[in-house]
Amino acid sequence: MTRPTTTIDAFSPEVYADDGEIAARLAAMRGQGDVLWIEQDPYRPFWAVLRHANVMEVERNNKVWLNEPRLTLLPSWFEDRTIAQFGNRTGPVRTLLDMDEPDHRKHRQLTQSWFNSKYLDTLRERMRLLAKDYVDRIETLAASGPFxxxxxxxxxxxxxxxxxxxxxxxxDAPLVLRLTQELFGASDPERNANGDFGLATAMEFFGYLGGVVQQRRNAPLDDLMSVIATATIDGAPLSDMETLSYGMLLAAAGHDTTSSSVGVGMMQLARNPAEFAKLRANPALVAPAAQEMFRWATPVRHFLRTAAVDTELAGQPVKAGEHVALMYLSANRDERAFDAPDEFRIDRSPNRHLAFGYGAHHCLGRILAEMEVEALFAEIAARVDTIELAGEPEWVKTNHTGGLKHLPVRVRMK
Known part of the structure; x- marks a missing residue:
């Protein structure tokens, strides 16, 4: 059986610098097939999974489709070098994202209660006040012109x-921010120019968190780092590397993907003033508006899975050991799953987007992200009259996790 292929590049980090261009490329690829076999340097071959239904099919079956040993697209030369040095593709880093069952479930349960609605409800007032503070900042900045x-x-x-x-x-927030941006923007020369795809940054992150972990082990507090630092699984404490990997994932992913969604959400309100007018007129739309912002932003562009057995996907035979790239951005613009997917509609319903993934590995911090985006844009809708772009949005050059670097806007308050 001939494997469907494409010459369209939707995988180089540079092509994500233009959201219209990458959306057009993914749409063209969907026209060529639901899953396509990709042979593109510098990556090892893989299947690109482009349709919403097929991404969900892979995500829901984590016995057939494994996270280990290959989670993201990295150049083959870098994979080879890291395997030679550490025995695996990710070096000493092993987060929840890298794990399969039963390790994934056991590690996830350590912090799951911190990210459920019951605990987060205690943060609602803090979040509302923080959102107010940042709209106060918008008001101050807007008085001086674009920002x-x-x-x-x-x-x-x-x-x-x-x-x-x-x-x-x-x-410590500026340090956490720098390390996060260097880690997730490792393929963007402006974010991380050392060519090791975030490995040195991860080690620096570990160095910082190592001191925090030691403090919490000596004197635990009522915070999430204390939970991680003192955690046990099957009666044994986590190894230092597991503890540091866990802390790094929460410290980095716990804000970067949300900031990407906030930035893209603001951009789309500026591009679509009629939608912003609807939001200002009807505050009840803030929740569906947030979901549309997540769909549009899709901060995680892809993850890889590896077939554990010979199987089939969208009618294509996939051999054990072959890899598939779940193209979330393509799935969230799939014409079969969404009506007019390239339109930004704050009242879109249904909106079964996959910006948080699906299945066992769905985003641990989803509820937190939803609360943060809703709180901020509720305040913006209540106090801002108009939003306009004051220049071209600039995107991080990454094929994995990222959003906007810069969004110049001109805002008029009510």
Missing amino acids: DFVEEVAVPYPLIMITTILGLPDS
Whole structure:
């Protein structure tokens, strides 16, 4: 059976610098097939899974489709070098994202209660006040003319929330931000130019968190880092590397993906003033508006899975050991799953987007992210009259996790 292929590049980090271009490329690929066999340097071959239904099919069957040993697209030369040095593709880093069952379930349960609605409800007032503070900042900045919404609001707002939950001091927030941006933007020369795809940054992150972990082990506090630092599984404490990997994942992913969604959400309100007018007129639309922002942003562009056995996907035979790339951005613009998927509609219903993944590995911090985005845009809708772009949005050059670097806007308050 001939494997369907494509010459369209939707995988190089550089093509994600233009959201219209990458959306067009993914749409063209969907026209060529639901899953396509990709042979593109510098990556090892893989299947690109482009349709919403097929991404869900893979995500829901984590016995057939494994997270280990290959989670993201990395150049084959880098994979080879890391395997030679550490015995695996990710070096000493092993997070929840890298795990399959039963390890994944056991590690996830350690912190799951911290990310459920019951605990997060205690943060609602703090979140509302923080959102008010940042709209106060918008008002101050707007009085002087255009400003960069990403740098001034989208980035620091969720950062402060996750450092609070983890129990990290506010003074450490700039360090956490730099390390996160270097880690997730490792393929963007402006974010991380050392060519090791975030490995050195991960080691620096470990160095910082190692001191925090030691403090919590000596004197636990009522925060999430204490939970991680003192956790046990099957009666045994986590290894240092497991503990540091866990802390790094929460510290980084706990704000970066939310900031991407906030930035893209603001961009789309500026591009679609009629939708912003609907939101201002009807505050009840803030929850569905947030979901549309997540769909549009899709901060995690892909994850890889590896077939544990010979299987089939969208009519294509997939051999054991072959890899599939779940193209979430394509799935969230799938014409078969969404009516007019390239339109931004704050009242879209249903909106079964996959921005948080699906199945056993769905995003641990989904409820937190929803609460943060809803709180901020409820305040924006209540106090901002108009939003306009004051320049071209600039995107992080990454094929994995990212959003906007800069969003110049001009805002008029009510």
